[in-house]
Amino acid sequence: MNLATSVTARDLQHGYGEGFARTPVLHGLSLDFRAGELSLMMGASGSGKSTLLAILGGLLRPQSGTVELLGTAIWQLSARDLERFRFHNCGYIFQGFNLFPALSAVEQVALPLLFGGERESQSLKRARESLDEVGLTARMTLRPAQLSGGEKQRVAIARALAGSPKLLFADEPTSALDSSNGEIVIALLQKIAREHGATVITVTHDPHLGKHAERIIHLQDGRIADDALPVRASRAAALISLPLTPPEPLS
Amino acid sequence: MPLSLARATLLHEWPRFLPGVLSVAFAGILMLVQLGLLLGMFGTVSVLIDSSDAQLWITSPETQSFDESRDIPASLGALIRSQPEIEGSDALRTYDAEWRLDSRVRVGVVLVGLDASGDAPSCPEPMRAALCARLAEPMAVVVDRAELDKLGADVGALAEINGHRVRVVGISQGLRAIGATYVFASTQTLRAISDAPLPGIDSATFILARVKPGTDLKALRDRLQSLLRPSAYRVWSRDEFSNGTQRYWLTESGVGAGFLFSSLLGLIIGIVITSQTLRAVILASLREYATFRAIGVPSSKLGAVVLEQSLWIGIVGAALTLLLSALIVALAHAFYIPLKLTGWAIFVAVVIGIFTAGISGLLALRALYKVEPAVLLR
Ligand SMILES: Nc1ncnc2c1ncn2[C@@H]1O[C@H](COP(=O)(O)OP(=O)(O)OP(=O)(O)O)[C@@H](O)[C@H]1O
Numbered sequence: 092m093n094l095a096t097s098v099t100a101r102d103l104q105h106g107y108g109e110g111f112a113r114t115p116v117l118h119g120l121s122l123d124f125r126a127g128e129l130s131l132m133m134g135a136s137g138s139g140k141s142t143l144l145a146i147l148g149g150l151l152r153p154q155s156g157t158v159e160l161l162g163t164a165i166w167q168l169s170a171r172d173l174e175r176f177r178f179h180n181c182g183y184i185f186q187g188f189n190l191f192p193a194l195s196a197v198e199q200v201a202l203p204l205l206f207g208g209e210r211e212s213q214s215l216k217r218a219r220e221s222l223d224e225v226g227l228t229a230r231m232t233l234r235p236a237q238l239s240g241g242e243k244q245r246v247a248i249a250r251a252l253a254g255s256p257k258l259l260f261a262d263e264p265t266s267a268l269d270s271s272n273g274e275i276v277i278a279l280l281q282k283i284a285r286e287h288g289a290t291v292i293t294v295t296h297d298p299h300l301g302k303h304a305e306r307i308i309h310l311q312d313g314r315i316a317d318d319a320l321p322v323r324a325s326r327a328a329a330l331i332s333l334p335l336t337p338p339e340p341l342s
Numbered sequence: 343m344p345l346s347l348a349r350a351t352l353l354h355e356w357p358r359f360l361p362g363v364l365s366v367a368f369a370g371i372l373m374l375v376q377l378g379l380l381l382g383m384f385g386t387v388s389v390l391i392d393s394s395d396a397q398l399w400i401t402s403p404e405t406q407s408f409d410e411s412r413d414i415p416a417s418l419g420a421l422i423r424s425q426p427e428i429e430g431s432d433a434l435r436t437y438d439a440e441w442r443l444d445s446r447v448r449v450g451v452v453l454v455g456l457d458a459s460g461d462a463p464s465c466p467e468p469m470r471a472a473l474c475a476r477l478a479e480p481m482a483v484v485v486d487r488a489e490l491d492k493l494g495a496d497v498g499a500l501a502e503i504n505g506h507r508v509r510v511v512g513i514s515q516g517l518r519a520i521g522a523t524y525v526f527a528s529t530q531t532l533r534a535i536s537d538a539p540l541p542g543i544d545s546a547t548f549i550l551a552r553v554k555p556g557t558d559l560k561a562l563r564d565r566l567q568s569l570l571r572p573s574a575y576r577v578w579s580r581d582e583f584s585n586g587t588q589r590y591w592l593t594e595s596g597v598g599a600g601f602l603f604s605s606l607l608g609l610i611i612g613i614v615i616t617s618q619t620l621r622a623v624i625l626a627s628l629r630e631y632a633t634f635r636a637i638g639v640p641s642s643k644l645g646a647v648v649l650e651q652s653l654w655i656g657i658v659g660a661a662l663t664l665l666l667s668a669l670i671v672a673l674a675h676a677f678y679i680p681l682k683l684t685g686w687a688i689f690v691a692v693v694i695g696i697f698t699a700g701i702s703g704l705l706a707l708r709a710l711y712k713v714e715p716a717v718l719l720r
């Protein structure tokens with residue numbers, strides 16, 4: 092096994108419904124992911140991307156097959172142990188930002204740490220660092236209603252980052268955003284992969300995001316149709332386009 | 343203030359929680375007002391016990407209530423007085439009679455025969471200053487201000503009780519009871535009116551005793567009871583007899599059961615509305631909760647958030663109950679409605695309000711425990 096391999100999935104099968112009504116979604120899928128890389132998963136609607144991501148991320152038990160995250164076969168853990176594993180190793184970003192309307196940005200980010208038993212001062216400190224990293228230093232005290240869509244998604248990313256996850260799972264994190272905000276978000280995810288050595292697996296519909304990824308996987312009817320590196324030139328372009336934080340508006 | 347999702351949500355989205363708070367407050371007020379009316383009304387059935395200066399009451403053995411008692415020999419008083427702890431003792435007699443005034447007024451009354459002396463144990467507190475002594479005058483009676491209209495009388499009025507001419511020599515205040523119209527007279531007057539049947543056998547409805555200060559009342563009562571044989575007499579402390587009388591009225595009238603039933607109904611409605619309120623709040627944030635479940639926050643931690651919210655609903659609802667009850671009590675007093683609230687009743691209402699909210703929170707938890715993080719991936 093390659094040392095940097097952090098996610099190993101073997102023979103994943105899954106379907107919804109039972110008996111005659113059963114629709115197979117994944118047909119014996121095997122995949123590896125490496126730490127420090129951002130992998131994009133693309134494919135037509137209904138091709139099984141979200142299902143695969145949920146299985147890889149420890150949120151949906153596959154009907155057969157195994158998933159090893161950081162050397163742990165997660166689907167053999169008890170529910171409580173899996174929960175603990177997710178808490179210590181995984182971060183999640185969804186299309187909807189899923190922020191509590193009542194909380195300020197810094198509170199949103201600090202709350203999971205607080206629930207995990209961290210002291211409040213420590214949680215808030217981590218939350219501030221995390222928000223700094225996504226470029227929201229000036230927005231910490233604002234509630235979701237006062238934030239733009241792109242800012243909300245960055246708060247959600249900061250929340251996922253606050254627990255220093257080694258694995259980050261994102262399901263269409265940019266599809267509720269315009270293209271420039273989408274670029275900011277995906278570049279941020281790539282930066283996280285590189286600087287934190289995290290494994291970032293992102294489902295997306297947007298072919299333009301390919302230039303920020305180390306790897307693009309195409310799913311078709313529950314099978315891998317294509318698994319390739321994006322063109323070198325666009326990789327270079329991704330590196331150049333790096334200033335991640337948008338310029339602060341003059342106020 | 344420490345970061346609390348429960349409190350932040352309550353403050354930020356308070357209109358969502360309003361139905362729950364109002365229903366808790368409503369259930370509490372429903373209970374308190376009914377209880378207040380009950381206490382106000384049924385508190386009066388024991389008014390002569392409560393206002394007496396006698397800590398011990400002796401009745402016939404089967405007696406359960408002030409107005410349902412059989413006569414006992416008045417000679418018992420001598421035995422009672424022989425006890426060293428007893429400071430004074432006398433008899434109280436009641437006699438059902440008919441009051442007539444002119445040709446218009448005909449009222450069934452309860453004639454209450456007392457010792458015509460201000461410091462007799464049987465003299466009710468409101469009459470102690472002057473009225474009891476005034477009863478010494480033959481065929482003198484005292485009636486309560488609240489009964490004047492019913493009796494058609496005023497001070498100085500002449501009336502007839504069972505065909506005997508009586509004169510109203512004074513008006514008492516605060517000696518009104520539901521279920522009986524009391525007319526106070528001296529023992530001698532009562533004897534004259536009731537045409538005491540067998541001379542020599544003097545009977546009384548109650549024997550009352552005032553004990554010396556510092557006496558262990560319970561021990562004295564127990565000793566007297568064993569002295570008097572439980573099969574022949576019953577010895578009560580004043581509080582026991584008062585509570586027993588009120589309890590008897592509550593149960594015999596069926597009002598107690600009605601009160602319990604409607605309070606329970608209010609409680610159930612409160613629980614249903616509050617738990618639905620909390621459920622709606624959970625459902626509104628379902629995706630946020632699901633995200634936290636995905637991150638690996640245990641359900642129990644999120645459940646604690648819901649329970650904290652329900653607790654706050656209970657506290658605010660109970661506070662609202664107190665506020666509105668105070669208002670209602672003030673209104674009732676302004677309109678002479680016998681509504682009485684004790685600290686004890688208010689305490690119970692607050693506890694029940696918080697309990698209502700707590701149960702609602704527990705019921706609402708089911709919505710939370712059903713949250714599946716996989717719903718977020720679509
Ligand atoms: N909970 C479910 N119950 C039944 N069928 C489901 C369920 N979730 C997904 N499916 C079906 O499984 C198939 C794959 O769904 P999935 O969500 O993985 O697709 P996807 O590739 O993420 O699509 P999209 O790009 O539209 O998000 C679809 O045909 C969908 O209808």
Ligand SMILES: [Mg+2]
Pocket residue numbers: 140141142262719720
């Ligand atoms: Mg999907």
